[in-house]
Amino acid sequence: MNNKINTILKEAATLTVIEQLELIENIIHLMKQTRKENNKWDDIYGIGKGIWEGIDARDYVNQIREERI
DSSP, rough: OOHHHHHHHHHHHHHHHHHHHHHHHHHHHHHHHHOOTTOOOHTTTTTTTGGTTTOOOHHHHHHHHHHHH
């Protein structure tokens, strides 16, 4: 793995789960902005499914709502 990625991963490990998810959302947003027209959603479908493993959807939503107050 290259040094830039290692550095980013070390920094990401210091974030809360919510902050890590926000980081992922921002990376996805960047990918959408820079993707080529010939890329198909089928190529990346399901790529992030493991991200949600062990996270209860209701708990996640409730935590996000509490943070916005």
